[in-house]
């Protein structure tokens with residue numbers, strides 16, 4: 001029989017251990033679709049929350065402490081009326097991302113891991129900018145999981161849609177390819193392409209291809225995954241951008257990285273993508289690396305496809321997120 005004191009001691013020790021291991025997470029929604037040509041990605045955060053996201057995260061482990069920061073709201077900046085070539089909805093994209101960067105900073109100040117629910121992929125401009133404000137750029141690395149490279153500028157983009165451009169706005173190598181855009185002055189191109197790796201590529205525009213060669217961009221496309229398998233690819237990618245495991249990892253996960261069989265409710269689906277199991281495995285390895293610091297999950301569009309597509313896409317997105325947070329396919333113990 002334990003004395004009351006011994007019991008109190010034990011439970012306070014247990015509490016201390018729990019606190020040490022607590023995974024503190026902050027969820028922020030970005031109901032924004034103006035970087036894409038199809039409407040509806042702005043309904044992504046609501047659809048994910050309504051399908052039970054927050055409660056299900058809590059069920060992964062009692063060590064997870066999750067806070068929902070709600071959605072980003074923004075007001076348009078007063079524009080000088082000058083139009084910049086081939087940047088659709090620039091005012092909205094700039095204002096929304098500026099507001100998002102501030103919310104990400106707030107979440108990091110609360111010592112939580114920010115998880116940004118898109119929204120179209122243009123929101124990575126703000127989410128990554130927010131993280132960079134709290135981390136030396138050389139001290140962080142980015143895994144970009146996507147069918148697309150999203151490295152266009154306004155002069156190379158075939159569409160003018162800014163969800164195809166976020167990566168080029170945050171890296172220094174492409175800074176000189178951009179004109180001065182006053183609306184985006186707050187967004188500093190500080191990261192280096194050396195700290196980036198792409199996984200899942202299978203739809204690259206002509207000028208993006210040229211950049212891949214010019215800058216020696218590190219990537220594993222779907223062919224590499226076919227050849228090497230997802231285990232080798234994932235670990236080679238993590239090792240490449242973080243050889244000593246001392247950098248903080250940001251994962252920008254575009255749901256269209258998955259094959260349309262598993263995620264058809266998205267604006268720019270491309271066949272021949274990752275299976276859901278490959279996506280889950282990838283994120284399990286990311287979790288195991290112990291380096292994940294922040295993450296985006298973007299391009300879930302509940303207005304596209306039929307009801308089954310929407311359910312599949314939401315379930316796939318949640319499974320990807322849960323794997324990143326340590327969900328164990330053979331059951332959770334704590």
Ligand SMILES: NC(=[NH2+])NCCC[C@H](N)C(=O)O
Nearest residue numbers: 121148152159161163164268
């Ligand atoms: N985040 C995305 N789904 N991006 C799709 C980009 C498609 C094409 N490369 C473009 O620039 O318009």
Ligand SMILES: [Mn+2]
Nearest residue numbers: 147148254256
């Ligand atoms: Mn994509």
Ligand SMILES: [Mn+2]
Nearest residue numbers: 121146150254
């Ligand atoms: Mn993308």
